[in-house]
Amino acid sequence: MWMTRVAVTGDRNTINPELWHACAGPLVTLPPVGSLVVYFPQGHSEQVAASMQKDIDAHVPNYPNLPSKLICLLHNVTLHADLETDEVYAQMTLQPANSYDKEALQASELALKQTRPQTEFFCKTLTASDTSTHGGFSVPRRAAEKNFPPLDFSMQPPSQELQARDLHDNLWTFRHIYRGQPKRHLLTTGWSLFVGGKRLFAGDSVLFIRDKKQQLLLGIRRANRQPTNISSSVLSSDSMHIGILAAAAHAAANHSPFTVFYNPRASPSEFVVPFAKYQKAVYSNQISLGMRFRMMFETEELGTRRYMGTITGISDLDPVRWKNSQWCNLQVGWDESAAGERRNRVSIWDIEPVVAPFFICPPPFFRKRPIPPGVPDDESSEMEIFFKRAMPWLGEEICIKDSQTQSTIMPGLSLVQWMNLQQNPSLANQTLLAETLQSLNGAVMQNLGTTDLCRQYGLHPQTLQHNNIQFNTNRFPPQAQEVDEIVKV
Amino acid sequence: MWMTRVAVTGDRNTINPELWHACAGPLVTLPPVGSLVVYFPQGHSEQVAASMQKDIDAHVPNYPNLPSKLICLLHNVTLHADLETDEVYAQMTLQPANSYDKEALQASELALKQTRPQTEFFCKTLTASDTSTHGGFSVPRRAAEKNFPPLDFSMQPPSQELQARDLHDNLWTFRHIYRGQPKRHLLTTGWSLFVGGKRLFAGDSVLFIRDKKQQLLLGIRRANRQPTNISSSVLSSDSMHIGILAAAAHAAANHSPFTVFYNPRASPSEFVVPFAKYQKAVYSNQISLGMRFRMMFETEELGTRRYMGTITGISDLDPVRWKNSQWCNLQVGWDESAAGERRNRVSIWDIEPVVAPFFICPPPFFRKRPIPPGVPDDESSEMEIFFKRAMPWLGEEICIKDSQTQSTIMPGLSLVQWMNLQQNPSLANQTLLAETLQSLNGAVMQNLGTTDLCRQYGLHPQTLQHNNIQFNTNRFPPQAQEVDEIVKV
C-alpha cells in the first residue's frame, strides 16, 4: 500500500482509504506520516473562509510572531467523512520542527514519487432521470462491465443483486438488471433509497470502485452548489480564524503539536505541503513576470488535464496580514478560460514550469545563490537562518542551477508590449511574432508545447512552418512525464 | 416591545423575536442591547464542548492574562436559526468595558425587571401517531380553541386551511378539521410534508404561537437526542476552544469588540449575564456549604417550575485553567432527582437563595464588607480594584446587607451531622430535629418554604405543629414574588 502509515480510523468506523481518495479527487495527496511538511496558516484560514462563505474580518488580530509558513513534522493523519454530507476531510497532527530528522526529510521526498495505484472505478454525474422518482440509475455500459460482477446472461432478463458500502461502512443494496431496447445496464430497486438517503440531486456524482478484496465501494461527490452555509451556530467566523492563527502561533512558540482539518473539496488549495515539494519548487523554479507554466486540474469524471497559463503578477495576496508570504503570491492568466473559471492566484509549488531557460525569465543578474523572486530579500535571509539552524544538512550547494544566462522576457518586446500581446492575441502582428521567434532560431526550446504556444497567439502550427522556424529539442532530452508534446517542424 | 433594540435580521430573513424566544424556552433571556454584561469565557468554552461532544483538550493553552470574567458592553444582538435544524442561537457583539456608562448600568438593571409578555401559544410533544405516515396531527382541544382561528361549525365537518410561518419565514399550509368520534381537532393535509421537511420524530415538539398581528407562527424544539456530533469537518475542537479564548483575550487587551454565538439549547448555562444580575447575586447572596436554594427549570411543555437543592461544595470547576472562577463553582444536590437528571454545578446567579439569615450559613465572622464565600480573597481584591477603576460610581456603599448576625449552619449540629441528615433524611432523629428547630423559636424565618423544609426531612407539616414550633414571619415582610408560601402555625 502506498501510504501504509496513515491511520484510517474515523469517529466510529474505519474509512476505506481508496474510497476516501476517490471521493477527494485525483489531485489530492496527503503527505506521508512522519514526513516533513510546510504548513501555511494563511491557506488554512482561506479554507475556513471558503467554508463559511465569509472573508476574514478586520476584527481578527494580526499575529506578528506567526510566520507565514511553519515547517512541521506530520505526526498523524486520520481520514474522515462528514456523517451528514459524506464530505471527506483529513485530520492531521503537526508539530513545528525543531530538530534534525533525516528520515522525515526523506519521507517528504517519498511524497513526490508516490503514485496512486490505479483502482478500478467509475464516476458518473447524475442526470435528471437518475435522480427523479420516476426510475432508476442508468449505468454506463463500460463501467458496468468493468466494475460490476458479471451477470448470468442465461437469465431473461439478466439481473443480480449488488451490494456496496459507503464511507461510513453502510451497506446499500441495488438490483442490477440488463434490459430495455436497446439493452442497457440499470440499477433499479434500492436506488431511490440511496438517492434520498444521501440527498442527491442532478449534477451530483456517484462513484463505484472495487477494492482489493473485490468488494464494491460507493462514494458521492456533490456538485459545487451554492454556499452550504454551515453558519455553524457554534462559533463566529472571527473566532474560527483566530482559533487557527492562535493555535498555530502557540504551537510555533512551544514546538508543541496541533491539529488541523484539511477539507480538500472545500479548500481552494492545499495548505500542508510536503517539504520536498516546496523545496523543489522554490529552489529550482525561476519565477518571473510573463513566465509560462502548466498546472493540473481535475476533469468532471475524476480525470486530470493540464492547462497552460502565464504569470501576470507577483505580489502578496494579503500585504497587511501576510507580508512576503509565498502563499498564492503568483497572479496568473489562463490560455483558455471563461472568466473566473480557474483560480487567478497560485503558489509556486502548484505549477509546473514550462522550462525554457534561455527564452523566458532568468533572474536580472547572476548570483551564486539566486534568491527566488517569490521570496523577498528580508524574509529570505530569515529563512536561510532558520534553514541553517533547523536543517544544517542543507549546505551551500543547494539551489544553484538554471541561471547561467540572462535575457529579457521576449527579445525585442517590452514588458508592456508583451502583456498587450498576452491579453489581445488578435492584435499581435504576425510579422512581429515571426521575427521574434526567428531570433530564437537555434535556441533551446525544451518542454514547451508548440501547439500551446501557437494557440496562445492565435496561430496554427502551419503558420510557423511557413516562417521556417526550427526548434531544437535534442540538447536536453525531454522527460516523458513532464512533456505533453514536442513538435519538430 | 420589551426589547426593542434587539436587531432581528437573520442571514437572509427577519427572525420573529416572539417565535425565537418561544423556541429558546421560557428561561432564556437576552440582556438588552446597550447594557453592561459579564462574559465568562469558561462558559463559552463549555458551550463548544457540549456542541462538539468533546471536552477541552490538554493541547489547548492557558491564557493566564485572560480573566475568568469580562465586564462588557453589549453592542448588538441578532437572532438566528440554523437553516438545517432550526436550532435557535443569538449572535452578540461584546466590547470589554473601559469607561463609565451610567446608561449601560441602568440598562442591565432593566434586564432583571423585564417580563416577557404572555403570547398565546401552545407546545406539544409529538406522539408516534403524530409523526407516523399513517395519519396527521392531533391538536389538543384547548390549544386549538385558543390559538387557531375559529371554525365555521355550520360546515360538516367543520374545517379550514391554516397557514403558519416558521423561523425562516417559510409558509406551511395545513388542513385543520374537527371530526371523529369523539370529535377532535386534527391537522391533516400538509402535516406530513412539515414532519418530513423538518425531519421530526416522536419526542420532538412543535409549538404554535399567534403574534400581535394574529398571524400564526410555527416552531420546533427537538428532543435531547444523542450528540448531533457536528464534527464540523472545518475546525478541530482544539482550535475552536483556542479561538474562543484568543478572541476574548485579544478583545480584553485592546478593549475591542468581539463576537460570540449563544446557543441556549446547546449551552449548559448562559455565559453572558446581565451585570446587575451578577452583581445582585454576588453581593447579596450569602453562600456557604449546606445552604438551601431554589432554582428554575423548564418543564416539558414550556412551563417553568422550581426545584430545591442544597449547596454541597464550593470549589473551582477547573482549578488549572480557571482558578478562582465564579463560573459554576457551586456543587449542588437536589431534593428530588434521578441521578444526573439535573446539573450538579451551578453559579451563584443561577440560584435563588432560600433566605433565612439567622438559620443558615452566615459568614463565620462579621465584616464591614463581607466577602462572598464564592469569591476567594485574592480574586476579590482584584475585582475591587477593577470595579473602582472601571466603575467608580460603585462606591463603598454597595454590598452591605444581610449580615448583621452570625450563627452556625444549624445549632447543635456539626457540619458532618448536618450533611448526613441531608443525605439520609430517614436517619434523622425526629427529636433531634425538633429540638434543633425549637432552639430557633422566635427567630426570623423569612422566605423559607416550610413544606419544602418538611419534605427535606421527610416530615409532614403536622409533625411540626405537634412540637409547637412558632414561626415569626412579620419582622421582614416577605416579597410576594420571591416567596412560594409562608406558613403560620
Next chain:
DNA sequence: ATGTCGGCGCCCCGCCGACAA
C-alpha cells in the same frame, strides 16, 4: 450508448371513524 417519456401496476400515504386508555 443513454437520456427522457408514456404506460401502468401496486405499494403505501394518508383520511376516516372505532375503540380504548
Next chain:
DNA sequence: TTGTCGGCGGGGCGCCGACAT
C-alpha cells in the same frame, strides 16, 4: 380528551420498453 389502529381509496413511486439523440 386523545393515542392507536383497521379499513380503504387514490396518488405517486417505480418498473417496463419506445423513441430520440
